[in-house]
Amino acid sequence: MSNWIPLWVHKLGSPPTFYRFAGIVMPWMMALALLVGALGLYGGLVLAPADYQQGDAYRIIFIHVPSAWMSMFVYAVMGMSSVIALVWRIKLAEVVAMESAPIGAAFTFITLVTGSLWGKPMWGTWWTWDARLTSELVLLFLYLGVIGLYHAFEDRRQGARAAAFLAIIGIINVPIVHFSVNWWNTLHQGSTVKLFGPSKIAWDMLWPLLTMTLATKFYYLASLFRRVRTDLLALEGGKDWVREIARSEGDQ
């Protein structure tokens, strides 16, 4: 019973097998992301009623909150595959960690800008030094640091391992930053705005939000698989299976 699981994992962990597996799964994930996303957007933009306090401006929530969740979820995935990459030296884990970073950075960027666009009409300011906002900004810098370190190395695998180490340091750092900015805000009471009061959300608004969250998860998987496939081709350029692909797709 316990024997076939590692074998299966090993097979999937080998670049050619994963390349084929991701090639089959990726279009389905993308289709699911578009379908579920369209449903969520229809529910959020058309069906959901306007908020009695925020009017229609609250509709930014349907992309802002899923993006914020994804920015943390992707970092968790990146951190976990970084640990796997450093402990077991699995090439696929390195690739997954490094190709997650740009997607996570994209979601973090979306979170910051949409939050800013939401904050302007609601709180009257584009930016406030709240713990959550500051942590999100620090998260963006962590992503950029990981991407920058990865590309600073001549040797891709060495760069991936160094950047994976940095990603693990970042995982320890994010809670510390959140805690310290919270403490800092209590020290500077005057400048704080009460941003996130306790609030109940109506079902009409909740289901599009959850649907959009699901859609971004599917999108992440699709984008990750697409990126991992490309990166595997670049990394394994000398291997036979990549040459086969280069030859067969050469006539386009």
Place this chain on the structure above:
Amino acid sequence: MNRAGTATACAAMLRRDLTLAWRRRGDITMPVLYALIVTMLFPFALGPEDTLLQRIAGGVVLVTVLLAMLLALDAMFSSDIEDGSLEQLVIAPQPLALMLGMKILAHWITTALPLIVIAPLLAGMLHLPTAVMPVLLLALLLATPLLSLLGAVLVALTAGTRRSGMLLALMLLPLCVPAVIFAAGAVAAAQQGLPWAAPLAWLGSALVLAIVLAPLACAAALRIALDA
């Protein structure tokens, strides 16, 4: 490797690095000069009112010291990488983390200590009240070793790359946010007459953690970065 041998190796490493730094005394004065220039520019940019300068003095001195340290951070291992002595250190029988700890200590003594020495002068230029000065010095004494230790891990990670100046700043920024917040928070609290022990206690506990963990992380990072 017995204990006496390790202690001798540590002392030798510290002496070597300090001697090397002393032979290039000009490099030691650069961060100090930089901090002086930056601090001098603030009154010109913001106007000479005492109240405003007093309010920002603590934060300006802390950020200036941080930037000056960042300027010197790049050079922590660079000469050792160039002449190959760092690779010798990696394969040496002495524990690498301990040796790197000594190198970090030497780097802190040669770059951060001069900055702490002139910090009262910088703060005085911005009219920081004399009563707050001990808190500022205490905060610097706790925050600068923390920055040296964190910076050393990042410098070790970039050891295998060519250009790392800007990248180092990008990587250090998220890590140094808590240190800056607590150090500046302690100074600000002291200035307002509030209790300032708590933030310094947080800084101290972070420093203890970093002293234990950072050399180990630094050694691991160096092994990754130099492993071709």
Place this chain on the structure above:
Amino acid sequence: MNMHALQVFFAMGGYAAYVWPAYALFFIVLIADTLAPVLRRRRVLRELRVRLARQSARQGRSPHPTSP
């Protein structure tokens, strides 16, 4: 949906200037994120084919170069 309802929809209760840019940014960033690996894949394969062609040219008659 008639013309008026559509106009009300696009007006977003007066918050159109904030809601639509947010959605536009969301889609632009994600489309860019989708296109980047597609373009990179093309470049990688093209470079690989150039390398393969050069190799087989160097090896002369043998049509299937052996991997190193």
